[in-house]
Amino acid sequence: VSQCFADRLTDAVIAKRVPAVVNIDPVADRLPAEFAASGSSGRPTNPAAMHQCLRDFGREVIDIVAPIVPVVKINIAYFEPYHAAGIEAYDELVGHALRQGLIVIGDVKRGDVGHTAERYARAQLSEQESPTPKGPDAVTVSGYFGWDGVRPFIEVARDEGKGVFVLVRTSNDSAASVQDILTQDGGKVHEVIAALVTRWAEDSGTLGRSGYTSVGAVVATRSAEDAARLRANMPRSIFLVPGYGAQGGKAEDFKPYFKEDGTGAIVAAGRSIIYAHDRAQYREQFGSDWRRCVEQACRDFVADLRTCLKSQESEPRP
Amino acid sequence: VSQCFADRLTDAVIAKRVPAVVNIDPVADRLPAEFAASGSSGRPTNPAAMHQCLRDFGREVIDIVAPIVPVVKINIAYFEPYHAAGIEAYDELVGHALRQGLIVIGDVKRGDVGHTAERYARAQLSEQESPTPKGPDAVTVSGYFGWDGVRPFIEVARDEGKGVFVLVRTSNDSAASVQDILTQDGGKVHEVIAALVTRWAEDSGTLGRSGYTSVGAVVATRSAEDAARLRANMPRSIFLVPGYGAQGGKAEDFKPYFKEDGTGAIVAAGRSIIYAHDRAQYREQFGSDWRRCVEQACRDFVADLRTCLKSQESEPRP
Numbered sequence: 001v002s003q004c005f006a007d008r009l010t011d012a013v014i015a016k017r018v019p020a021v022v023n024i025d026p027v028a029d030r031l032p033a034e035f036a037a038s039g040s041s042g043r044p045t046n047p048a049a050m051h052q053c054l055r056d057f058g059r060e061v062i063d064i065v066a067p068i069v070p071v072v073k074i075n076i077a078y079f080e081p082y083h084a085a086g087i088e089a090y091d092e093l094v095g096h097a098l099r100q101g102l103i104v105i106g107d108v109k110r111g112d113v114g115h116t117a118e119r120y121a122r123a124q125l126s127e128q129e130s131p132t133p134k135g136p137d138a139v140t141v142s143g144y145f146g147w148d149g150v151r152p153f154i155e156v157a158r159d160e161g162k163g164v165f166v167l168v169r170t171s172n173d174s175a176a177s178v179q180d181i182l183t184q185d186g187g188k189v190h191e192v193i194a195a196l197v198t199r200w201a202e203d204s205g206t207l208g209r210s211g212y213t214s215v216g217a218v219v220a221t222r223s224a225e226d227a228a229r230l231r232a233n234m235p236r237s238i239f240l241v242p243g244y245g246a247q248g249g250k251a252e253d254f255k256p257y258f259k260e261d262g263t264g265a266i267v268a269a270g271r272s273i274i275y276a277h278d279r280a281q282y283r284e285q286f287g288s289d290w291r292r293c294v295e296q297a298c299r300d301f302v303a304d305l306r307t308c309l310k311s312q313e314s315e316p317r318p
Numbered sequence: 319v320s321q322c323f324a325d326r327l328t329d330a331v332i333a334k335r336v337p338a339v340v341n342i343d344p345v346a347d348r349l350p351a352e353f354a355a356s357g358s359s360g361r362p363t364n365p366a367a368m369h370q371c372l373r374d375f376g377r378e379v380i381d382i383v384a385p386i387v388p389v390v391k392i393n394i395a396y397f398e399p400y401h402a403a404g405i406e407a408y409d410e411l412v413g414h415a416l417r418q419g420l421i422v423i424g425d426v427k428r429g430d431v432g433h434t435a436e437r438y439a440r441a442q443l444s445e446q447e448s449p450t451p452k453g454p455d456a457v458t459v460s461g462y463f464g465w466d467g468v469r470p471f472i473e474v475a476r477d478e479g480k481g482v483f484v485l486v487r488t489s490n491d492s493a494a495s496v497q498d499i500l501t502q503d504g505g506k507v508h509e510v511i512a513a514l515v516t517r518w519a520e521d522s523g524t525l526g527r528s529g530y531t532s533v534g535a536v537v538a539t540r541s542a543e544d545a546a547r548l549r550a551n552m553p554r555s556i557f558l559v560p561g562y563g564a565q566g567g568k569a570e571d572f573k574p575y576f577k578e579d580g581t582g583a584i585v586a587a588g589r590s591i592i593y594a595h596d597r598a599q600y601r602e603q604f605g606s607d608w609r610r611c612v613e614q615a616c617r618d619f620v621a622d623l624r625t626c627l628k629s630q631e632s633e634p635r636p
Contacts, residue, residue: 025434077434080441083409088402109430111460113490113560116343116395123398142429144462144485146492167462172431174464181510182502189507192499 004208005138005163006216006238010263012070012103018302019258019309021071021105021240023270024061024093025078026054030275032290051082055089059096061274064291065298066100073240073268074136075107094136104136105240109167111142111149118152125156138163140218140240143193150200154215158206163214163238166197168230171220171243180222190221194230201236210263212238219257219265227256231264239265244301245272251308262309273297322526323456323481324534324556328581330388330421336620337576337627339389339423339558341588342379342411343396344372348593350608369400373407377414379592382609383616384418391558391586392454393425412454422454423558427485429460429467436470443474456481458536458558461511468518472533476524481532481556484515486548489538489561498540508539512548519554528581530556537575537583545574549582557583562619563590569626580627591615 013019028050035053062072074093079086097104110120124139141153143166153164169179169190179190194217201215208214216238221227231239239257243249244267257265276282276297277290286292331337346368353371380390392411397404415422428438442457459471461484471482487497487508497508512535519533526532534556539545549557557575561567562585575583594600594615595608604610 027437075430075434075437077428077430077437077441081437081444083441084402084406086441087405091401109460110395110427112393112395112427113488114492116393119345119393119395119399123395123401123404126399142427142460142462144460144496145488145490146495146497148490148492149488170431170463170467172463172466174432174466177464177514178462178507178511179464181507184500184502184504186502189496189499193496196495 003161004206004210005157005161005214006206006212007208007210008137008161009071009103009163009238009266010208010210010212013263013266016068016070018069018306019262019266020069020302020305021073021266021268022061022065022069022273022298022301023073023075023107023242023268024058024097024274025075025107025270026057026061026274027078028053030271030278031057032277033288051079051085051089054078054082054086055092058089058093060291061294062093062097062100062102064295065273066097066102068295068298068302069102071103071105071266072097073105073107073270077107095134098134098137103138105165106136106139108139109142110139110153111145113145114148114152117145117149118156121152121156125153125160125162136162138165138214138216140165140167142167143197146196147200154200154204154206157214158204163216165216165218165238165240166193166200168194168197168217168219169221169226170218175220176222188226191229191233194234197237198234201234207236212236212264216240218242224253224256231257231259240268241265242268244269244305246270251304254305255308258309267305269301273301321479322524322528323475323479323532324524324530325526325528326455326479327389327421327481327556327584328526328528328530331581331584334386334388336387336624337580337584338387338620338623339391339584339586340379340383340387340591340616340619341391341393341425341560341586342376342415342592343393343425343588344375344379344592345396346371348589348596349375350595351606369397369403369407372396372400372404373410376407376411378609379612380411380415380418380420382613383591384415384420386613386616386620387420389421389423389584390415391423391425391588395425413452416452416455421456423483424454424457426457427460428457428471429463431463432466432470435463435467436474439470439474443471443478443480454480456483456532456534458483458485460485461515464514465518472518472522472524475532476522481534483534483536483556483558484511484518486512486515486535486537487539487544488536493538494540506544509547509551512552515555516552519552525554530554530582534558536560542571542574549575549577558586559583560586562587562623564588569622572623573626576627585623587619591619
């Protein structure tokens with residue numbers, strides 16, 4: 001196993017022949033019926049049962065998608081409502097996904113001033129203080145504090161062979177009100193942060209044979225032009241791109257995030273896959289078999305992405 | 319108890335006659351000797367022992383400062399390295415401080431896109447899914463996502479009689495590289511976020527008899543002019559101001575964050591108080607009695623702040 005996160009990620013994408021990420025972000029009231037342990041509403045009612053349901057469902061989804069995609073992303077926000085038990089479930093899912101051979105991104109969006117950021121960096125990326133065998137391979141971090149808030153994450157990541165994805169441009173509707181503020185030189189705020197990330201990546205000492213560093217970026221612009229500009233300006237950063245499926249993005253929208261050679265980005269889909277049992281097209285085909293719904297939705301996502309990226313290799317025939 | 323967070327906070331400040339916050343952010347290697355449970359280096363070596371040390375020390379510090387200050391702030395970053403056990407310790411400290419009659423701010427700096435931010439908001443502020451009796455009275459949140467990332471926190475806070483402090487300008491050295499970026503109209507990025515927070519505060523439906531809303535801001539500018547401008551432009555927001563003591567700030571630096579009537583801000587000190595046993599001036603006076611060091615450092619902080627703010631009331635004589 002290479003000690004360079006960018007190389008490990010690149011190898012995993014090559015092995016699965018698709019730069020796809022599945023988000024494992026379960027919420028209690030959208031789980032398949034069999035996980036709705038108790039309660040008249042069909043939902044589990046006590047916190048202990050709920051976090052166990054999320055964990056068991058998440059584990060099964062991971063097992064289903066593991067042969068198909070190279071990466072899963074687990075957002076800790078979906079586990080924090082269950083406090084200590086929720087964090088235990090999150091840690092267990094991270095460990096389970098690692099054991100399945102997946103690259104695991106902890107979507108934690110942490111950030112703070114320097115000495116406090118160091119605590120977060122160790123908590124989320126370091127093996128040392130963890131009771132679980134390994135933390136995730138990479139985490140998402142806030143760039144709002146500037147260098148001294150991000151440095152601890154980059155340093156721990158470098159020392160542990162892991163990675164970070166700095167929030168540059170997020171996918172939500174309101175993002176523009178802050179991230180697209182026009183600056184004095186006619187650019188946008190997220191471009192200034194992108195320039196900082198580019199420098200941090202270059203100085204990180206993590207450049208791999210893939211041509212990328214372990215300092216990536218979360219990027220979801222409103223226009224193809226913005227995406228292409230960031231792609232050109234951040235040559236050493238892999239982009240983590242949210243927004244496929246439930247968030248409205250189609251595969252063709254994601255092309256500008258990639259370099260000509262098809263590298264440079266991974267695209268994430270979440271609710272459209274893990275809740276495929278709620279989608280008519282899959283329910284009609286597979287009835288109440290939620291596992292087959294998830295598997296087919298994942299295969300469709302991957303095929304869509306491959307087609308759009310005009311992958312030179314074709315889907316293997318069964 | 320009023321349902322309006324701003325009023326509860328204001329009343330607490332009036333009752334203690336000082337707008338002071340003590341940060342309870344313990345790290346294992348700075349604890350007094352008696353908490354260094356085991357290990358040849360004098361530090362506890364296993365994670366279970368460590369989180370218990372942090373909790374026990376934090377609990378004692380809370381007991382010492384509770385009669386002196388109205389507010390404590392607990393940064394969850396110092397507990398996350400201990401995973402589930404750490405979160406349990408954090409929850410226990412929050413509960414303990416609440417039972418001591420303190421206003422408790424959870425310094426969590428959470429933020430995400432809308433539907434995910436809602437998970438964080440419930441996790442951190444809602445009673446519903448909590449195994450502990452109450453979460454903190456308020457939390458710090460990121461403004462980088464814009465309205466849809468902050469709205470869930472404001473709504474849960476309003477419904478639960480709690481508050482939020484949106485990160486506007488942080489105290490770290492690198493903050494300027496992002497937060498002071500000059501915008502097209504000659505202002506700074508943090509001023510644009512301040513304007514957003516001002517609008518969110520006005521629209522929050524949380525205006526109390528104190529004249530403040532439950533939508534506050536974390537503000538630590540580099541200049542008195544910036545502080546005064548924010549103070550003038552954000553009339554309905556209470557400022558949470560870090561930086562006293564170990565971070566280098568003196569009481570007189572904090573005046574611009576307050577209105578003429580002495581309201582509008584709370585000032586936080588952390589390491590200079592909870593590690594007072596490491597400071598020569600206190601060690602010389604109290605030897606190894608770390609409790610008296612903490613108490614005196616807290617009293618000195620409060621007295622300094624009162625003097626500077628020219629509080630009309632004087633310190634009560636013993």
